[in-house]
Amino acid sequence: MNPGFKFFLAVIVSLEISLTTSLPTNLIIIGVAVVYLLFNHVKIKNLLLTLLLPLVATTTIFATLYWFTPEPNLQNALCLASRIYVYTLTIYCVFIGTTTTEFARCFEQNFHLPSKFAYGILAALNLVPQMKQAIKKVQTAAMMRGVYLSFWSPTLYFKAILIALNSAENLAQAMESHGYVEDEPRTTIVAIPIKISDWIYSGIILLFVNLALLTFN
Known part of the structure; x- marks a missing residue:
């Protein structure tokens, strides 16, 4: 279905x-x-x-x-x-x-969900594993300096926000380089x-x- x-x-x-x-x-x-x-x-x-x-x-x-x-x-x-x-x-x-x-393709094709929302959701979900890996690297680097960053540490969240902003900028550039233009008609790879x-x-x-x-x- x-x-x-x-x-x-x-x-x-x-x-x-x-x-x-x-x-x-x-x-x-x-x-x-x-x-x-x-x-x-x-x-x-x-x-x-x-x-x-x-x-x-x-x-x-x-x-x-x-x-x-x-x-x-x-x-x-x-x-x-x-x-x-x-x-x-x-x-x-x-x-x-x-x-x-x-799901994203279905809502974009059949229920007129704007492509920027569909691709944005997919991009955010695909970035989650990379964010987890980046946070582990930040914690490891801090432990090498003798600093322990816990799950509720403000420093860890601040560094995570900086990583997310950098990843978002890189993702936007990658989408533009692949020909993505907002509000323009697009072909479907999988209908x-x-x-x-x-x-x-x-x-x-x-x-x-x-x-x-x-x-x-």
Whole structure:
């Protein structure tokens, strides 16, 4: 499915779940999302970690609505708590098997995202590993002088800002040297079209979600 369609589909489903209280629908979406992730050969370790991380937030919501309220409602507490897993798993389904480059290209080609934002996001993400390596070099150089720069050290952040500014200038020059001109039409190396199947699958999924909300609400 088109990456943009998957993203907007997850947003629409999340909004509908937020506006209703249907525990069976939440459980159905969670179950379908888990099956989809397993079908896409996600690692069991990553899936278990995804299910474990929201547990604190889920437990907090459940405890607040059930244990610390004058009139506890078990179904309402479970419904609101299960929404956390709906949001987490649907977003995981959106990004599974799709790279950041594909998302940027999709939004630029299909949803008219300005190219400067698309390329800017990709450039920032691709610079992250280089920034980490540069910060390690700064810390190593400081340790050789007998100075320890901790994670919260202002000096380290100041040097990191200088490195980022220098990297941004080099990146801008590199893009200009490769022929990038802002607000000018550009050809596409890899086209990401919107297919009829994207509309069909999205419509079917929304239809089943709304039928479940009407049935179990």
